Amino acid sequence: MNETGKFPLQQLKPSRAHLLAKIKKSSLQTVIYRPFRIPNIQTINSNKQMNYFKTLGLGLMAMAAVSCSHGPQTMAGKGLDPADMDTTIAPGADFDQYANGGWKKRHPLPDEKSRYGAFDVLGDEAEKQVKELFAAISSNNFKQGSIEQKIANFYASGMDTTAIEARNLAPLQPYLSQIDELKSKADLQQLLAAWQSYGLNPLFGIYADADQKNSAMKVAYLYQSGLGMPNRDYYLNKDDHSLDIQQKYRAYIAGLLQILGQEPESAQQDAETIYAMEKEIAEFSMSMLDQRDPYKVYNKMNLDQLIATAPEYNWKAYFDGVKLSNPGDFIVCQPDFMKAMAQMVEAKPLADWKQYLKYHTISNFSSELPHAVGDLSFEFYGKTLSGSLVQRPRWKRVQEATAGALGEAVGQLYVKEYFPPEAKERMLKLVENLRKALAVRIGNLSWMSDTTKEKAIEKLNAITVKIGYPDKWKDYSSLEITPDSYFQNVVNANNFYFADMLSKVNKPVDKTEWGMTPQTVNAYYNPSANEIVFPAAILQPPFFYMDADDAINYGAIGVVIGHEMSHGFDDQGRQYDKIGNLNDWWQADDAERFNEKTKRLANQFSQFTVLDTVKADGKLTLGENIADLGGLNISYTAMQMALKGDEPQIDGFTPDQRFFLSYAHIWAQNIRDEEKLRLTKVDVHSLGRYRVLGPLRNTPEFYAAFDIKAGDYMYLPEDERVVIW
Template structure:
């Protein structure tokens, strides 16, 4: 799944599993919103007119925004997307307060209102302390031998949200996207990425030192002596380092063939015999499973080695730590605060914990997202917005067809397959056609930890129940309030939640130029993902299949490498450059998506006599509108994390990298050869 702006979705913080759910004592004047605030998609106050647009278009478009929008204390970064996400959260807060207080409620209102109430009751949560996990921790500590440790893994993964050695779950079969195939994949790490364990620079060494201290702190808070906790923390780092060494890099993970190794359960059992795999899948909810995908076979061998060779006490400590660290956000203040202090304050630079209402809104969105989404859509998303977005999407797809038909580097045979794929793309706008049924999920207003655990088990059971059934192509991978969008290569669909179709991203009050520059470029971005270095490897049905001639694939890679070479020159923070092998899919989607949106806007308005507005020509308004979605400020700590883990380039590169490759931009702002925003050798893929 390839997103537009990963990391700023409404529920992104909760989805990581590494954020605080602690109690903020900060004073805040924020109040629930009864209506969404309005910000224009082209805002003149966001400009910095002291900057030459031909020298630094991002700074010209966003310098005012950066000055006027400092990073809030509870955030690791701040952006137009994050600010809209925060406004959505504040609006949802108002909805949830109403639903929590109402006497007569629908079943949907009862569940989301009671979940919110339970989360807000910090006194009750603190009173329980670590009691919700105490029995589980004690059982893990009492495991008698290695066989018992190995056997408990199956039950832990079935009942708990913890990250134990590896991950598993249903996914679409790369060979046949209409079928569900169980996948076993790498997992088991407490740091954000494998490279955190392996890099030897001073900052990486410091990160590991801080991590070991955090592990010891969590074990101490859960009852261990400081001496035992320190020893266990060292053993846990050793286990995780071995897993990290066997994990694929983020760049390697961009190649879908590297994570597709179909085999039978019998073959997996022969290759990795430590786990009783037949029993494991029976416990997960797939008895009699015969075939699966082992995404990273070498990683699973490392799991076998760790389970076989590490001391039993070290393995038990590892399991206890992952139980407590994954549960921490739903536990009492000391545990939640420790979690925040490491993952958000130290690693990402946040200065304060978010106010409790934010944490609780995010929790409802994460666990009951389509229930909350019904309430959001009914209040914010108009039929007119949906119709105009659908129309714009169709126009951009038409321009993609024109581009494919006129490519001088692609053969007719590959063009035929590319057009077949383009015409098969499904466009999903706003919200699902059928809402998820939560009727079997029990939510209590006085049992927050229980609500979270039941919600996680509900979702895990829902996922495993897909095994053996046809793929539901109407399902969404984001909740309706989410400020983001994505392309799913196996579904071959592009998805635009209602949350991303609000001002200032889509602005019905303004002219078409900034809307095509902003929302249009987002649509084009997601569409282009179907034809980037990853997406191009899936056919019109979403199957992993090579539909390119050898020469066409070579020509494509040459053009991709032009983009990679350019973006590798951008510095993220300190001396860290963009890892353009990781970001190239998003970079190509930005470039191709903006071009498609520009072409679609030109065709849609070709019979109109467009005039300048506020001193900007229509073409200039298109590009300023395109740039202002990416305005952002970021803490250096967060920039370092994102440079290692995020497939998206920083905002300044996503704008300057695009416009410097577009002659249409240079013409709009009369930029001359030799200026920074005019590449001597422009890159163009689509």
Template sequence: MQCLSGLASPGRRFGLLRQPTGSSPLMKKHLLSLPLLAALATACNSNTQKTSADKPDLLQAALDTTVAAGDDFFTYANGSWLKSHPIPASESSWGIGKEVQNEIYARLRQTSEEAAAAKATPGSNQQKIGDFWAVGIDSVKADQLGAAPIQPELARIAGMQSVAEVPGVVARLIPLGVDALIGPGIYQDAKNSERMALYLYQSGLGLPNRDFYFNTDERTKNIRREYLRHLAATFRLLGQDEATAQANAQRVMSLETALARSSRKLEALRDPYANYHKKSIAELNQLTPGLDWKPWLTQLELGKVDTVIVGQPEFYQTVGKLLKTAPLADWKAYLSWQLAHTFAPTLSAGFDQEHFRFYSTVLRGAKSQRPRWKRVLDMEESALGDALGQLFVKEYFKPETKARYEKLVKDVSASFAEHIQKLDWMSEPTKKVALVKLQKITPKVGYPSKWRDYSSLTIDRSSLAANVMRANEWKYRYALNKLGKPVDRTEWDMTPQTYNAYYNPSNNEIVLPAAAFAIPGLLDADADDALVYGYAGASTIGHELTHGFDDEGSQFDAQGNLKEWWSKDDRARFKKRVDAIVRQFDAYTVLDSLHINGKATAGENIADLGGIVIAFDAFKKTKQYQEGKKIGGLTPTQRYFLGYALGWQNHQRDESLASRILTDVHSPAQFRVNGPMADVPAFYEAFAVKPGQKLYRADSARVTIW
């Protein structure tokens, strides 16, 4: 039940992120962040799963009744579970998504070990999985190789004789998965969804985003100090003496700060019109005087492109200026750092541990590193996700499970249509168009109808870094191959084993991977409708449907084009409601003086609230709701809301929380439960919420949108 972030990148995937996920589909590496597979109900072996008759009710067992539901519903619903499931030292957070991952990690490990031991046919998926695993798990070999796997690229950088050579080296590094200076990506044109286009987005920072370079609170200032230490330590690992390493660390910090100064803030990236600037190559050259883009694009294998969509023109103006003013020594330091940073987790222990120290301990608070085998499986998922997916769904996602959730999609969609028809703030003409858009949303449930073909990808046992590089190059060219061809609307941007989901406005589709419906330790057959409608219907399906009509998704029409289809008055009335939810979430203090960014998180908060009210009305039509029988001492309505809260059963370390407040368009888990519940009348009735309780909001203060 999670969803890929509603980040306003060219990919425009909106969703309900429960754990950090990977980045854009073209050429970004997913080395450390993709969630892994979760076994679904009917797929689990009965000899390893207890039925509901053998153990306490899942929802009842998680309750912390020392907390009043009307004061803190998140803790009331999940408190006992959170107390009995502390965050492991190797993690920056822990929750239901990590439990799902753990269930499948063991299966993936067995699959990979069997593939490594098999005499697989060369070039087969089994051979690729086996070789990736075998060399990845071999830490002794990684230590013996040291930085050797990236040495040819380091030599290329060191061999530059002038700044004029920088674009060529950048063009070499980007296909390898290195975020070097610029951010090219191939996506559907936001204003013409039938066409694939080249986007240029802001990129190239080693810290999570621009705010980390400029915020003046003590926490962020300390991160900058630690970042300089990390930069210098990485340069020492590359063989530089202390003085050179310190000087190069300052060079990188200076260059990245200049890039950050021209980078947009998180909330500013959510405006699709403000981040869409179509330019010819000649106009692109005018944007960056003295920089000729034609040869650079040719080096990137994009020489036939005649137009580019620039997301943030001011960023590329800065890129152009830096390529004229920054000295060669700065560029050598910056590109060497970006290369080493990208592949550090695949190299020897020194690189790997230093990368972990800064990015996992300093930024996210993890106390010890996750086992190598899990980290290798994450990389394997990124490189060969569809190959693993084919094996997964064949064994673990049965037809009857798929049918249940396809029906749930239909039920929630029908409820959404009823909500639109009953709106008192939307005019009839706009309602008609809204209903057309809803009806045209394509649901993709479980797994794709066709799989990616990895036959041209070489995987061997030379080194883990080499396999990751080749996989990134394969993904780069896979994306390049889309230019000039019809848009493939059957494609998935997530694997079936990903505990996540998303709405893609360019395709007007919701994508619901098989793993998104998994509940750890519970057979699907044993999950009552109340739980499922809350856990899957509200927090995933209803959430994703609502993204098509949130403050950002609503700017795309039924064909997936960025085009206004609302009347001015309807848009104004809608904006008043959006402003109300922005104010509500702005007021929430998360940590120290850190508040939720209401503008940046607006789309997700709208989708959370919409998903809850829409799926609840769908649930009211079920036999369970109408019979009203209690399970585990809980009414059907109570179980519905608790099922929703179950989907956000998660806690995280302060360091991780502080980082995500600055970088994530999703509110923290506690507020994804307490925030929308405070606006839902049925929740008040189900749990007897009264004035004076912390979640209570007067009728006039409650936000109502869908």
């Protein structure tokens, strides 16, 4: 999905769709997908950003030892600034406003953004730094075929708007001609298979990932697609806001059809038909909530079984078409969807499918076509869905696309310039401090049996840690990039990743692979690998400050580490064992007590009012809320293990107070109403404000630090508080 909310996950490059889905569900912040089908995992409001210190590693050691002096000190410039606070509000009345009110006032929403938080400040710095890297590349001559030359050519082709405008829709014409030439449903199915390598998945997609019950092997997965809006709820909801979006979406479809040459009346009629087709697809699509259950999306089949499930579709021809003639056993994420989709393909007239494909093709390539197409796309996905006032500058969009197509190539340059080797080792030591703290907390749990505790500790000890950048970089030698055609470069990148993905099916998992690039400001947990991953770019403010005290650093980067560790034990991650297999290793009574606690936490978050009568979705965001609460508790324990006990106040704040202020600050955020509503429907993360309020209201140490009393908004009666990890 782009910063405007454009592309649902199902329309991304299929080689990464499932991995990105898992990352989205178990990362620190939402992965915001941009309007490119290549695997661009950089992000805005949470993921992607930086002002790097080359001596960063020196400060990481300080987090394991007290670094405070006893003279007068101030937090300003060292992790927290009192000016970021609003001390006219009592901490117990609204801790988000108390901790972040000053920051919000001083950081109004830029017109190009639908949300702007502490992550975004770092993101803006990241864009500037990568821009400097690109500028250095473009001013030098590099060997033909080098990663520098490919980066420069990709970027140059995207910035050559004169050439893009001159070509008009010519790059799209071969695809439109193929649609016009379709004579039968068999032709249609053949085209759908061939187009998946271009990054087009109009009805369903394929990806490769570890077998969830045999994590050592990669298998193929089939997943639902077919929608132009973010998910099924956008079609099925009937409130006034949803009806308005539906009407504007139909107008968007008609607008694109007019750009393709149709008369307004004809375009409007076809837009109604296309929308009705998508609404029908939405009706048999699996909900986001159901997709959070790993067992519901794990349905292993062979070719014969899939044919029996959805006989109207020629599945053998499909696998031949994607050049995977012997798929072996594979996973069908949504069997009911595949059955209904196959029936729909057979039932709908070919003429309707042709118009459906034409619309989806121009919409998917809107970023690589003349500005009239991109501007129309932004009007709907940017303004209507997310509330952005203006489109991001082209250099930012093209730079991000380049960093998506050549992610680890850009990462190599980034690491060389901004990430010192010694930082990796020092970060590993900090992670071990958090691992020890979680082990202590597991050992002290009153609700878990010794048998399950023992297995939980085994899983914790088995977590693999990846810091900074991959040990082995991706080879881009077979990816052809020229300075002449932006459209073709995107298609080439899609083909490259699709072929790379298919080459891994039914082969052992390469455990050195990363799901994020080094320049991404985010972190994630991968349950099938039982690994936590921290790209280089996150090891900087607001998560880590070289000369801040331990309390501030543990409140930020420490919580990030604890958050990702907790994902291994959230409502989804806990269902995977220590080697990453979907496997029930819990005692039944322990699982029942865990579920009772998580239901209470989900109910708490569902009480938050997002806007007017719209409530937060505590069930959809449960995994992230568990990880936020767990990360907070784990990092607090780690801090207490590190402190000596004689630390002074700074700016009048105790270490505990600085810790909780630091935690709150990483979720400081201004956000538009449209984006609040969109994220409530599509995001597994709570809004920033509730990531402050929700966990803190369940943390006894917070009550003591800020003297929270009964009657305060931040106060929950002790018997209503939830402590899981």
